[in-house]
Amino acid sequence: MCDIKSMYKKIDNIKSKDEMCSNNLREARDKMVKLIEVKISVSTAIAAAFGFIIALIWKEIIVGLFALAGLTINDITDVTGAVIAIISGVIITLVCVFGILYISKWGGIGQK
Numbered sequence: 001m002c003d004i005k006s007m008y009k010k011i012d013n014i015k016s017k018d019e020m021c022s023n024n025l026r027e028a029r030d031k032m033v034k035l036i037e038v039k040i041s042v043s044t045a046i047a048a049a050f051g052f053i054i055a056l057i058w059k060e061i062i063v064g065l066f067a068l069a070g071l072t073i074n075d076i077t078d079v080t081g082a083v084i085a086i087i088s089g090v091i092i093t094l095v096c097v098f099g100i101l102y103i104s105k106w107g108g109i110g111q112k
Helices: 004-031 035-068 079-107
Strands: none
């Protein structure tokens, strides 16, 4: 015959083990990297890459303008080349700024 006290003891033991498992799962879930954190990190890196592209384009334009002024640093040799370089720099800058805005919105940067 079954002893009621031992059955209650076994039930209490199972409940405490279940609570321990639940606590362990809760702790593990809290420690896992959330998808939003990954998106924020990726979008920040992409935005930084766009910024580097902008900087590199303007570096080339400025070096070309120095060459136009007589300092031979780059291949911009006349005013037309300088104007083309500046226009292309502005276009690339605008594309990259819109890219930064889009990626920032996608990644949730600035959202609470």
